[in-house]
Amino acid sequence: MKLSREVIHTEDKRKLQDISGEEILSCYQCGKCSAGCAMTSAMDLLPHQVIRLLQLGQVQEALDSKTIWVCASCLACSARCPRGMSLPNVMESLRSTFLRPGDRCLNPAEIPYELLEIVPEQALVAAFRKYT
Amino acid sequence: MVYSYFPGCTLRAKAKGFESSTLASCEVLGVCLEELEEWQCCGATFPLQIDNSFPLVSPTRTLASAKKAGRELVTLCSACLNVLKRTNHVIREDLDKREKVCAFIEEDYSGEVEVLHFLEILRDEIGFEALARKVVAPLSGLPVAAYYGCLLLRPPEEVGIDDPEAPKVLEDFLLALGCDPVDYPYKTECCGSYVVLQPGEPAMSPSRLVVESAKSRGAKVIVTSCPLCQFNLDYAQSGSVERGENAVPVVYFTQLLAAALGFGEEILQFDGHIVPPGLIFQSVGVGGCGGLT
Amino acid sequence: MKIGVFICHCGLNIGGVVDIPKVLEALSGYDSLGHVTDYRYMCSDPGQQLIKDAIRDKGLTGVVVAACSPAMHESTFRRTTEAASLNPFRCEMANIREQCSWPHRGEPEKATQKALEIIKASVEKVRKNQELSPLSIPVTRQALVIGGGIAGMQAALDIADAGYNVALVERLPYIGGHMAQLSETFPTLDCSQCILTPKSSEVGSHPNIDLFTNSEIHAISGYVGNFDVVIRRKAAYVNWDVCNGCGLCMEKCPVKTDSDFELRLAKTKAVSIAFPQAVPNRPVINSEVCRHFTQGKCGVCEKVCPVGAINFRQEDAIIDRKVGAVVVATGYDLHPKTRVGEYGYGVAKDVIDGLEFERLNSASGPTQGEIRRPSDGKIPKEVVFIQCVGSRDQENGYPYCSKICCMYTAKHARLYKHKVPDGQPYVFYMDIRAGGKGYEEFVQRATEEEGVLYLRGRVSRVFEEDGKIVVFGVDTLSNKKVEIHADMVVLATAIVPAHGQTELARLLKISTDEWGFLSEAHPKLRPVESLTRGIYIAGCAQAPKDIPDSVTQAGSAAAKVLALFSSDTLSHTPEVAVVDEEICRGCGLCVEVCAYDARTLDMRRNLAVVNEVLCEGCGACQVACPSGATCQRNMDTAQVMSMIDAVI
Known part of the structure; x- marks a missing residue:
């Protein structure tokens, strides 16, 4: 990884900060978010690692990770963060970067019918908000 | 006691028992929940993008409608509470x-409405002691695990109806019904929420941990106030009854409330549940629910 | 003689190993013991009361406390004894902890036997102990402070303000030390000059401070309260008493040379004042480069000096002083960076160290405070700071942490960002150690608000390529190897003791650790005292530390000096060697074996004599004396023999 001003300070990264309202550099990488995250078993990068990549300007690598789609916005991390960072906001800003041009990460047609029949409406509304 | 009431979408579809048990109980408790004349889905999740105000439109409409009704606004669903309270916070602060x-919805609203969860009515208005006196079919000795999940508690400064790390409102409520609340460490852990719709069901792993934790401490029932939590914890136990495994029904806290107040199956409406709750009530021989199957 | 034995359990330290009831029983029939008892903590108030009561009630004439090392509590129990009106030198400690229960934890039976023997030997010693009185030593109430950095200045000011005369000796021509080279200071970012200069001038003009700059300690002898110091004031070739500091000599001097004060970043003249605010503001001629000395010609300075202060024939001056106490505050140097070859220092011009960065950043420095890299004067847009260069590097440097680098690197990165807002500072670190008031917050501002990118890992290599300084590093947080093509690299090199400190320590007979830092008497309880009475230490001479800690320690050393000066005499133990003048033949063997220079020969009387104040009571002379003329008070040969008899 070559680092330079150009690599660290990209337009993408600025946009993430605009969407999330969070200062990425305020994270000091203590890892408490990852320690308490309920979803890590399904993640390829731990939450604090996603933040680290953004600090280093590696936005694409963060966007490519499963982690941002597995985050359930439960706010356990942000409620306990010693730096007061809302990591779920950052995750959402990454999802938004992907979704806003019109892409989606959940195809209604691919949800199994058996699940669709029983899942609460609340889950569908929330999932379409987060994944499309 | 008259309140404006926001049911939300799920209570009119997959979580009917949540509403029916509440409304029946309210009659006994002298609480009048007056449904808002006009309401729409809250959006189910609070938007975490600060540059996007569109997701605030729908919940603000609901809040403005409550302002016109002139009363405090009560919700049952944790998600609705979370979205409405957080929206209210943004409208007040930003x-x-x-x-x-407000310009977009052509309403004049600046956060005047107080949003309350039904548990807060029980705790702060009626009081758990008074509630206990109304109980006719105490659920004596029923070991119940209270599951709070995330949306009732976080973020604590905007939403929290109780201590975010050591909540006790549900346990106090359960004591009033005669239950034996089970303490277990996973009561505030996330169930996986909407991630249940991701392929491979990554949300099931956290749900299973919650259920196993409650079971290991002896819980026979789990109560919640969120339809998605109810579903995930229930769904995580799919097939376990058929396999003859020890399964724990997951019910809404108001379903236990109605049972303790003497209501039967037609009010509790357990039909959507995967792990059938009736069996447990029978097996522990809870008085008022003897007729349940 | 009626001797009391008091056995301490020291909680379970002794009581958990030694069978104390058994020892008590064994002692019950021992000859002439007036009293035997035990207690859980003999050093506590009730324990001491037990001893006092027994002395009075049983009429004891000797006391043995079987407990810990005398180094720990001998003075405690001797005070107890004295309080009960028994001569304190009739009290001895039997060390059954450090010398018995601790090393023999696994063999309680043998430990019990050994404890008994140690106690018996001590009883035998006490039986023959004489009543003694402490010796009295006069105190010269003047101090010597060695080193004119912030620590030395602070110590000198504190002593001088209390009304005592201080000789402040500084090797360089000016005071202020490294602090004079700093630009701003953490964590407040106040200008170093602004807070130092008033102190320097206060030192320079204080009526109680005699300032000897451009001077070194030539010799020192004596002991607490009575040191004889020889100061060598090096020739400046300028008569400072006549010079008015006008600077004309510097202006006209034709010889340019590297400025030591500006490190290698600027030139100065052969006759120069290090920096404009220097105290004293007097020039020195560098005889190694001055044409008058190297080629025997020139002399321009002599011609232009309006007051005739230039004196090429000036010689080193020798000054004798008598002082009662010494504060050593000789400061630090930076680790020789050439030893970290992989970082390219000395090869790539734009690899500099922290002090050099201070000069680049200083408003009075070679770039007037603009951050310009040394090679081409360009403003660097990407700067890499590397922490722990030589520090925490057991194999190639030093195992210790240099303590101040985390903070000054954060400061450097922030100051750089203030001056080059579009620049990017990177800091490679292992841990961030910011354990001071306001320090963590200071570092957090660097990372959070000022965009300093911290990368967790060591740098492996630095080299120059196409006008860039290439840095091979790693970020262990993201598990990525990192490569940065920087414009400048700043090394936070390890702090080492100032050159010559080991030699000075030898001169002063004080000890150093394996790295050359001065050893304190106790790391926690006596942090500013050396093991030699009357010599105190302060600042980085003892260990790496920042300005607040140096000032604190200096103040503390000054307080110790003032406590010494609070009386014109001080007491010294009488348990020292004495010579029977009837027997001594003046052979001088005792003089040879004495490690403390306490023995001398009186040639006129042909006798060996003891300087009681220097004598540490080690007993070496007593052993060496062939005639038995030398003996140590309360440890004579007969006593030692009966102690041995008691054991075998």
Whole structure:
């Protein structure tokens, strides 16, 4: 990884900060978010690692990770963060970067019918908000 | 006691028992929940993008409608509570967003409405001691695990109806019904929420951990106030009854409330549940629910 | 003689190993013991009361406390004894902890036997102990402070303000030390000059401070309260008493040379004042480069000096002083960076160290405070700071942490960002150690608000390529190897003791650790005292530390000096060697074996004599004396023999 001003300070990264309202550099990488995250078993990068990549300007690598789609916005991390960072906001800003041009990460047609029949409406509304 | 009432979408579809048990109980408790004349889905999740005000439009409409009704606004669903309270917070604190959203919906609203969860009515208005006196079919000795999940508690400064790390409102409620609340460490852990719709069901792993933790401490029932939590914890136990495994029904806290107040199956409406709750009530021989199957 | 034995359990330290009831029983029939008892903590108030009561009630004439090392509590129990009106030198400690229960934890039976023997030997010693009185030593109430950095200045000011005369000796021509080279200071970012200069001038003009700059300690002898110091004031070739500091000599001097004060970043003249605010503001001629000395010609300075202060024939001056106490505050140097070859220092011009960065950043420095890299004067847009260069590097440097680098690197990165807002500072670190008041917050501002990118890992290599300084590093947080093509690299090199400190320590007979830092008497309880009475230590001479800690320690050393000066005499133990003048033949063997220079020969009387104040009571002379003329008070040969008899 070559680092330079150009690599660290990209337009993408600025946009993430605009969407999330969070200062990425305020994270000091203590890892408490990852320690308490309920979803890590399904993640390829731990939450604090996603933040680290953004600090280093590696936005694409963060966007490519499963982690941002597995985050359930439960706010356990942000409620306990010693730096007061809302990591779920950052995750959402990454999802938004992907979704806003019109892409989606959940195809209604691919949800199994058996699940669709029983899942609460609340889950569908929330999932379409987060994944499309 | 008259309140404005916001049911939300799920209570009119997959979580009917949540509403029916509540409304029946309210009659006994002398609480009048007056449904808002006009309401729409809250959006189910609070938007975490600060540059986007569109998701605030729908919940603000609901709040403005409650303002016209002139009463405090009560919700049952944790998600609705979370979205409405957080939206209210933004409207109160962020003048730019308030102006933008209010101009869009052509309403004059600046956060005047107080949003309450039904548990807060039970705790702060009726009082758990008074509630206990109304109980006719105490659920004596029923070991119940209270599951709070995330949306009732976080973020604590905007939403929390109780201590975010050591909540006790549900346990106090359960004591009033005669239950034996089970303490277990996973009561505030996330169930996986909407991630249940991701392929491979990554949300099931956290749900299973919650259920196993409650079971290991001896819980026979789990109560919740969120339809998605109810579903995930229930769904995580799919097939376990058929496999003859020890399964724990997951019910809404108001379903236990109605049972303790003497209501039967037609009010509790357990039909959508995967792990059938009736069996447990029978097996522990809880008085008022003897007729349940 | 009626001797009391008091056995301490020291909680379970002794009581958990030694069978104390058994020892008590064994002692019950021992000859002439007036009293035997035990207690859980003999050093506590009730324990001491037990001893006092027994002395009075049983009429004891000797006391043995079987407990810990005398180094720990001998003075405690001797005070107890004295309080009960028994001569304190009739009290001895039997060390059954450090010398018995601790090393023999696994063999309680043998430990019990050994404890008994140690106690018996001590009883035998006490039986023959004489009543003694402490010796009295006069105190010269003047101090010597060695080193004119912030620590030395602070110590000198504190002593001088209390009304005592201080000789402040500084090797360089000016005071202020490294602090004079700093630009701003953490964590407040106040200008170093602004807070130092008033102190320097206060030192320079204080009526109680005699300032000897451009001077070194030539010799020192004596002991607490009575040191004889020889100061060598090096020739400046300028008569400072006549010079008015006008600077004309510097202006006209034709010889340019590297400025030591500006490190290698600027030139100065052969006759120069290090920096404009220097105290004293007097020039020195560098005889190694001055044409008058190297080629025997020139002399321009002599011609232009309006007051005739230039004196090429000036010689080193020798000054004798008598002082009662010494504060050593000789400061630090930076680790020789050439030893970290992989970082390219000395090869790539734009690899500099922290002090050099201070000069680049200083408003009075070679770039007037603009951050310009040394090679081409360009403003660097990407700067890499590397922490722990030589520090925490057991194999190639030093195992210790240099303590101040985390903070000054954060400061450097922030100051750089203030001056080059579009620049990017990177800091490679292992841990961030910011354990001071306001320090963590200071570092957090660097990372959070000022965009300093911290990368967790060591740098492996630095080299120059196409006008860039290439840095091979790693970020262990993201598990990525990192490569940065920087414009400048700043090394936070390890702090080492100032050159010559080991030699000075030898001169002063004080000890150093394996790295050359001065050893304190106790790391926690006596942090500013050396093991030699009357010599105190302060600042980085003892260990790496920042300005607040140096000032604190200096103040503390000054307080110790003032406590010494609070009386014109001080007491010294009488348990020292004495010579029977009837027997001594003046052979001088005792003089040879004495490690403390306490023995001398009186040639006129042909006798060996003891300087009681220097004598540490080690007993070496007593052993060496062939005639038995030398003996140590309360440890004579007969006593030692009966102690041995008691054991075998």
